[in-house]
Amino acid sequence: MLPCSFALVASASVLYIASGQQRPIPHRPIVPVIGTVKAISGNYITVESGGRTITVVTDGHTQVWKGKTSNDLGLVQVGDDFAGRCRSDASGRLVADLIELNVVNFFGVITKVDSSGDSFEMFANPNADPHSAYVQKTLRISVDADTIFDASAKEDIRIGRGVQMVGLELRNGTIRATRLTVYEGQKPVRMKAGAKVMPLTGPAK
Numbered sequence: 001m002l003p004c005s006f007a008l009v010a011s012a013s014v015l016y017i018a019s020g021q022q023r024p025i026p027h028r029p030i031v032p033v034i035g036t037v038k039a040i041s042g043n044y045i046t047v048e049s050g051g052r053t054i055t056v057v058t059d060g061h062t063q064v065w066k067g068k069t070s071n072d073l074g075l076v077q078v079g080d081d082f083a084g085r086c087r088s089d090a091s092g093r094l095v096a097d098l099i100e101l102n103v104v105n106f107f108g109v110i111t112k113v114d115s116s117g118d119s120f121e122m123f124a125n126p127n128a129d130p131h132s133a134y135v136q137k138t139l140r141i142s143v144d145a146d147t148i149f150d151a152s153a154k155e156d157i158r159i160g161r162g163v164q165m166v167g168l169e170l171r172n173g174t175i176r177a178t179r180l181t182v183y184e185g186q187k188p189v190r191m192k193a194g195a196k197v198m199p200l201t202g203p204a205k
Contacts, residue, residue, distance in 0.1 A: 028087040031094055037080045037101075043073070045096075047082050056084055057093045065100040067168040067176060068146070076101060081169070102169040106139060110161050110182075118143060119174075120157055122165070140174045141165060150181040151188030151195075158182075161189070 033056055035049030043058045058073050066075045076082075076099065085098040108122035119142045128134035143154060157163070162183035167175040182189050 031086045031088060033082065033084040033086055033094065033096075035082050037076060037078050037082050040076060040078060045076060045082070045099075047084070054094065056082075056086060056099075057089075057095045058099070059095060062096045063098045065098070066102065067178060103166065104169050104175060105164075105166045106175075107162065107164045108139065110157060110159050110163055111138065113157055113159060117154055117157065122163055141167065141177050142174055143177050143180065147177045148179045150179065151191045152180070152182035153190065156182040156184075156189040 033047055033049060033054055035047040035054065037045060038048045038053070039046040045056045045058065047054045047056055060071070062071065062073065063069050064072055064075050066080075080101045081103070083100040083103060084094075084096045086094040086096045089095050106122070106124040108124040109126050110120055111123050112121040114120060119140065122139050122141060123136065124139050125134040125136050128136055130136075143157075147154075149156075164181045164183070165175070165177050166179040167177040169175050
C-alpha cells in the first residue's frame with residue numbers, strides 16, 4: 001500500500017526532486033503514473049494504479065530517483081512505490097522520462113534526537129484532521145552527507161522544532177532524508193533576512 005503522503009505529493013515531487021534535469025519534450029503532454037510496481041520485464045514496468053494495470057516503457061534517457069538520480073533502471077524493484085513522469089510515443093506507449101521510487105514527503109515535530117545527530121524521530125502531521133487522508137504517526141529519519149538542508153543545518157535538529165522532510169523510504173521502515181528544513185516557530189531556523197516565508201500550505205506571504 002502506498003504511504004498516505006506519497007499518494008498525495010508524488011505528482012508534485014516528480015517536479016521537485018529532479019527539477020531542471022528533465023529533457024524537454026515538445027508537443028508531448030506529461031502523463032503522470034502513480035502506483036506500485038507489480039512486474040518488470042526488460043524495459044517494461046507494470047504498475048498497479050488505482051485498480052488499473054498500466055505498462056510503462058523505459059529507454060536510454062529514462063532517469064530514476066531512488067535517493068539519488070541516475071540512469072540505473074536496475075534500481076526499480078517489484079513492490080516499490082512508483083511515481084512516473086511519462087509521455088506517449090507515436091505508437092501510444094507510455095515512455096517514462098523520470099521515475100521516482102519510494103519517495104515520501106512529511107511535515108512534523110521532532111520528538112527525539114540521537115546523540116550522534118545522524119537520526120531522529122518525528123511525529124508526522126501533528127495538526128491533521130482525523131478525517132483527512134493525512135496520517136499521524138512517528139517516523140524514524142536518518143540524515144547523511146548527501147542530505148540537503150534548506151535554510152537550516154544538521155545542528156538545528158532539536159526536540160520540539162518543526163521539520164519538513166522529503167526522503168526515501170527504506171525497506172526497514174526508516175526514511176533517509178534527501179531534503180530537509182528545520183523550523184523555529186513559523187520560519188526556517190536560518191532564513192535570511194528579508195526572505196519571504198513560504199508557509200507549509202498556500203502561497204508565499
